[in-house]
Amino acid sequence: NAGVTQTPKFQVLKTGQSMTLQCAQDMNHEYMSWYRQDPGMGLRLIHYSVGAGITDQGEVPNGYNVSRSTTEDFPLRLLSAAPSQTSVYFCASSYQRDYYNSPLHFGNGTRLTVT
Amino acid sequence: GESVGLHLPTLSVQEGDNSIINCAYSNSASDYFIWYKQESGKGPQFIIDIRSNMDKRQGQRVTVLLNKTVKHLSLQIAATQPGDSAVYFCFNTDKLIFGTGTRLQVFP
Numbered sequence: 078n079a080g081v082t083q084t085p086k087f088q089v090l091k092t093g094q095s096m097t098l099q100c101a102q103d104m105n106h107e108y109m110s111w112y113r114q115d116p117g118m119g120l121r122l123i124h125y126s127v128g129a130g131i132t133d134q135g136e137v138p139n140g141y142n143v144s145r146s147t148t149e150d151f152p153l154r155l156l157s158a159a160p161s162q163t164s165v166y167f168c169a170s171s172y173q174r175d176y177y178n179s180p181l182h183f184g185n186g187t188r189l190t191v192t
Numbered sequence: 193g194e195s196v197g198l199h200l201p202t203l204s205v206q207e208g209d210n211s212i213i214n215c216a217y218s219n220s221a222s223d224y225f226i227w228y229k230q231e232s233g234k235g236p237q238f239i240i241d242i243r244s245n246m247d248k249r250q251g252q253r254v255t256v257l258l259n260k261t262v263k264h265l266s267l268q269i270a271a272t273q274p275g276d277s278a279v280y281f282c283f284n285t286d287k288l289i290f291g292t293g294t295r296l297q298v299f300p
Contacts, residue, residue, distance in 0.1 A: 081235075112290075119281065119292040120236070167235050178285070180226050183235030 078103050083168050083184035090158040090191045098153040098187050100168030108171040109151040110135070110181070111143065113164040120167065126151055158191045165189070204297045211269040213294045215282035218263060226283040227256060227267045229276075230293070236281060239267070274298050 084099045102109065110125035122135030126145040140162060142154040151170075155162060165188050169181040205211045217225075223244035228236035242249045242256045242265075249256050255268040265282050279293040 120290040169235075178224055180238040180241055181228075181236075181283075183228075183237070185233070185235050 080104065081168055081170055081182050081184035083166075083187050085187060086185070087188050088190070090155075090189065092158060092160060092191060094158050095154070095156050096158065098155075098166055098168075098189070100151045100153065100184060101149050102151075102168075102170040102182070103149065104170065104172060104182065105148060106170035106172050106182070107148065108173065108179075109145065110169050111141070111151070111153045112167045112169065113137065113162075114167060114186075115164050123153065123166075155189075158189075160191045163189060163191045201292070202295045202297065204299060205272050207272060207274060207298050207300050209272055211267075211272045211276070211296055213267045213269075213280050213296065215265040215267075215291055216263060217265065217282075217284055224285045225256075225258065225265055226285070227254075227265075228281045228283060228290075230279045230281065232278075239280075269296075272296075272298050274300075 081102045090096055107128045111123040112120040113123055114120050121137045123137055123141050124132055124135055124143040126132045129145050129148050132143050132145055145151055165186045167186045168184045171179045171181050173179040226241045227239045229239050230236040240251045240254050240256050242258050244260055247258055253270045257266045269276055277296055277298045279295050281290045281293045283290050
């Protein structure tokens with residue numbers, strides 16, 4: 078298994094541009110989520126999904142959209158990038174819909190810079 | 193408010209010594225806690241977990257202790273090695289909240 082795969086690894090955007098961060102997992106995990114990690118801030122939850130067709134907001138959802146059309150994929154969209162969205166983004170998945178009771182598996186992140 | 197936090201941002205230990213990383217939580221409806229390790233340039237990796245019906249759980253060179261009375265969690269690493277150098281996070285599944293992390297530095 079490849080686990081959780083994130084692409085691209087690095088991205089530079091200009092303010093106002095849009096882009097999609099890709100996340101795919103091959104473990105048949107029901108639960109998937111996106112976090113951003115900023116220096117000194119730890120990891121903050123952006124959006125999550127407990128299964129195909131179901132998404133919900135996390136702690137910091139503004140400026141981001143998600144969809145979950147398949148079990149395997151959970152893309153994160155930035156519609157109009159802002160410098161405040163400069164961060165490292167991590168996708169994570171879990172094998173149980175009940176995410177309270179199973180550990181998360183993380184990708185290796187996408188480092189995004191918005192100028 | 194509810195939070196998951198860490199007592200020390202950086203911990204420096206000598207190779208071969210034992211390391212103890214602490215974590216405090218204020219309120220939690222979840223009985224499940226997890227420790228993650230994050231190496232530079234990588235995503236967090238699962239180390240060990242514990243449920244609130246346990247006080248202690250041991251893995252390979254790692255032990256997690258849970259004190260529900262004072263809402264305190266600790267990760268003990270035995271015979272710390274250079275490969276243990278990383279940032280360590282505690283995680284509570286109730287609010288899906290991570291602490292800011294403790295950086296463990298191992299020197300020879």
